[in-house]
Amino acid sequence: xxxxxxxxxxxxxxxxxxxxxxxxxxxxxxxxxxxxxxxxxxxxxxxxxxxxxxxxxxxxxxxxxxxxxxxxxxxxxxxxxxxxxxxxxxxxxxxxxxxxxxxxxxxxxxxxxxxxxxxxxxxxxxxxxxxxxxxxxxxxxxxxxxxxxxxxxxxxxxxxxxxxxxxxxxxxxxxxxxxxxxxxxxxxxxxxxxxxxxxxxxxxxxxxxxxxxxxxxxxxxxxxxxxxxxxxxxxxxxxxxxxxxxxxxxxxxxxxxxxxxxxxxxxxxxxxxxxxxxxxxxxxxxxxxxxxxxxxxxxxxxxxxxxxxxxxxxxxxxxxxxxxxxxxxxx
Amino acid sequence: xxxxxxxxxxxxxxxxxxxxxxxxxxxxxxxxxxxxxxxxxxxxxxxxxxxxxxxxxxxxxxxxxxxxxxxxxxxxxxxxxxxxxxxxxxxxxxxxxxxxxxxxxxxxxxxxxxxxxxxxxxxxxxxxxxxxxxxxxxxxxxxxxxxxxxxxxxxxxxxxxxxxxxxxxxxxxxxxxxxxxxxxxxxxxxxxxxxxxxxxxxxxxxxxxxxxxxxxxxxxxxxxxxxxxxxxxxxxxxxxxxxxxxxxxxxxxxxxxxxxxxxxxxxxxxxxxxxxxxxxxxxxxxxxxxxxxxxxxxxxxxxxxxxxxxxxxxxxxxxxxxxxxx
Numbered sequence: 001x002x003x004x005x006x007x008x009x010x011x012x013x014x015x016x017x018x019x020x021x022x023x024x025x026x027x028x029x030x031x032x033x034x035x036x037x038x039x040x041x042x043x044x045x046x047x048x049x050x051x052x053x054x055x056x057x058x059x060x061x062x063x064x065x066x067x068x069x070x071x072x073x074x075x076x077x078x079x080x081x082x083x084x085x086x087x088x089x090x091x092x093x094x095x096x097x098x099x100x101x102x103x104x105x106x107x108x109x110x111x112x113x114x115x116x117x118x119x120x121x122x123x124x125x126x127x128x129x130x131x132x133x134x135x136x137x138x139x140x141x142x143x144x145x146x147x148x149x150x151x152x153x154x155x156x157x158x159x160x161x162x163x164x165x166x167x168x169x170x171x172x173x174x175x176x177x178x179x180x181x182x183x184x185x186x187x188x189x190x191x192x193x194x195x196x197x198x199x200x201x202x203x204x205x206x207x208x209x210x211x212x213x214x215x216x217x218x219x220x221x222x223x224x225x226x227x228x229x230x231x232x233x234x235x236x237x238x239x240x241x242x243x244x245x246x247x248x249x250x251x252x253x254x255x256x257x258x259x260x261x262x263x264x265x266x267x268x269x270x271x272x273x274x275x276x277x278x279x280x281x282x283x284x285x286x287x288x289x290x291x292x293x294x295x296x297x298x299x300x301x302x303x304x305x306x307x308x309x310x311x312x313x314x315x316x317x318x319x320x321x322x323x324x325x326x327x328x329x330x331x
Numbered sequence: 332x333x334x335x336x337x338x339x340x341x342x343x344x345x346x347x348x349x350x351x352x353x354x355x356x357x358x359x360x361x362x363x364x365x366x367x368x369x370x371x372x373x374x375x376x377x378x379x380x381x382x383x384x385x386x387x388x389x390x391x392x393x394x395x396x397x398x399x400x401x402x403x404x405x406x407x408x409x410x411x412x413x414x415x416x417x418x419x420x421x422x423x424x425x426x427x428x429x430x431x432x433x434x435x436x437x438x439x440x441x442x443x444x445x446x447x448x449x450x451x452x453x454x455x456x457x458x459x460x461x462x463x464x465x466x467x468x469x470x471x472x473x474x475x476x477x478x479x480x481x482x483x484x485x486x487x488x489x490x491x492x493x494x495x496x497x498x499x500x501x502x503x504x505x506x507x508x509x510x511x512x513x514x515x516x517x518x519x520x521x522x523x524x525x526x527x528x529x530x531x532x533x534x535x536x537x538x539x540x541x542x543x544x545x546x547x548x549x550x551x552x553x554x555x556x557x558x559x560x561x562x563x564x565x566x567x568x569x570x571x572x573x574x575x576x577x578x579x580x581x582x583x584x585x586x587x588x589x590x591x592x593x594x595x596x597x598x599x600x601x602x603x604x605x606x607x608x609x610x611x612x613x614x615x616x617x618x619x620x621x622x623x624x625x626x627x628x629x630x631x632x633x634x635x636x637x638x639x640x641x642x643x644x645x646x647x648x649x650x651x652x653x654x655x656x657x
Binding site: 064066095098107109115130134143156160316321325327329 | 424
């Protein structure tokens with residue numbers, strides 16, 4: 001695993017704990033789904049934790065984050081609590097979106113986590129627009145769009161890379177390449193081996209191809225790219241190879257993935273790698289176990305609180321279409 | 332008589348007024364900068380506000396509208412141009428799925444104060460893919476405000492309201508009206524969204540119109556005066572918010588209603604207007620509601636054919652005449 005001298009051991013332990021919180025939240029989401037307490041669908045990010053935590057810890061608090069429908073990890077990494085995430089999944093009034101968004105639309109706008117979008121690629125130009133806005137306002141903020149490998153074959157990806165390159169926007173494009181576009185190996189439907197990084201040259205953008213399960217590697221690459229962006233040097237594409245530990249969605253067991261491949265990636269679980277890095281730095285195992293225990297207790301309490309939370313008030317079905325809070329469309 | 336101005340010039344005037352009063356207003360679109368827009372509706376803006384606030388884009392409708400959305404969520408008031416309204420189909424995900432839904436689906440966490448301006452409608456012989464009146468597309472999506480002015484002064488007044496709106500607005504500029512003239516907007520002119528204008532009072536029948544069908548309806552009403560039919564003409568100006576109070580009050584006076592719309596009859600906005608009047612104003616009516624809309628075909632190219640499928644003074648006058656005699 002990458003060793004970054006600047007990353008203090010205490011910091012790395014904190015990142016481990018954040019990843020453990022995400023992992024436990026995703027496991028809880030799966031359990032609640034199977035128990036019938038989460039409706040609709042979920043797209044779990046267990047396995048992707050290092051991308052969210054490595055990136056988020058390299059950003060300023062006021063930087064913008066845009067995520068996909070597989071976005072629980074990004075909401076949590078930007079400050080959403082497991083309780084408000086799980087309450088949203090469970091259709092509760094205390095959920096992040098008051099029960100009006102659900103698993104695919106987790107948003108924490110007061111932390112500039114500006115949404116999770118369920119139309120593939122749709123949020124890429126939004127991130128470019130937020131970056132443009134930051135430039136015009138002179139705020140020094142950057143915007144980050146996280147997206148899957150599947151999004152690299154949709155039009156918005158290419159339109160946005162070109163626009164962001166031409167306008168030299170402070171935006172980071174972080175591809176979480178988990179090797180599968182839903183149920184199909186990305187390689188079998190893509191003209192290049194590295195779906196995001198290999199496209200960068202077409203837009204004269206720099207690209208980083210890295211191990212997305214290595215939180216230190218993600219952190220370092222995002223920190224460098226954010227610095228470039230803030231310095232006015234434009235966008236960077238980061239392709240982080242990772243692997244989802246659950247299926248694509250709902251109850252998908254992911255049987256289309258070879259067993260050996262699954263085993264190989266599970267052995268490279270981002271939490272396992274972070275544990276090893278902590279051990280290398282001489283952190284006692286009991287400290288890491290304690291972080292795990294805190295994560296477990298936090299998520300257990302979150303599940304209990306979300307279960308006990310009230311249902312949304314029926315009146316809210318007809319609010320917040322418009323900025324004044326109303327839904328009226330005619331006199 | 333005061334000097335007249337064009338609808339076309341009023342587009343740039345309306346945008347310029349808002350850009351002068353609010354530094355958060357920015358424009359983006361294809362050829363809107365030094366070129367002044369393919370319809371010359373942004374002439375002068377680049378010279379006055381410069382390349383930072385008047386931003387030329389590649390031909391990338393999704394990037395244009397998606398970037399406008401991201402900018403709107405983070406403190407700007409973008410005015411995005413989609414050159415022809417037919418091209419809204421190229422960024423329909425953002426227009427129909429992203430922009431109108433994000434506030435609701437986040438439980439009110441974000442607002443999207445943007446304007447999508449677009450040249451709409453037929454009558455200029457641009458053929459099937461550059462002529463469609465598509466205001467009914469936008470009208471079908473909860474979460475979008477829909478504006479379609481008919482006069483130069485309303486272009487300025489409604490542009491002010493649209494840009495100042497904290498909600499997303501689709502602003503249809505009618506291609507067939509760009510050269511039309513009218514009195515210029517007074518200083519500080521603001522036309523609130525959702526208020527129809529009664530342009531002609533009458534006692535026998537109400538004509539409800541929008542954008543290019545407004546002059547058509549007015550001409551038909553004028554022609555019918557000679558035949559002893561007194562028609563009232565309402566310009567809706569907006570489809571969302573929809574000023575049904577004005578429509579119902581007018582129908583209460585006239586007891587007859589003809590809706591004149593340029594979008595196809597099939598799925599056109601007039602169907603909603605008619606259904607509300609049927610639901611809530613049935614007792615006010617002395618005759619069936621009539622809709623004069625475009626034929627349910629793609630727009631043909633030849634003038635002779637295009638005229639045959641769009642509402643004309645003749646078809647509107649014919650509908651009113653028949654209804655008055657009902």
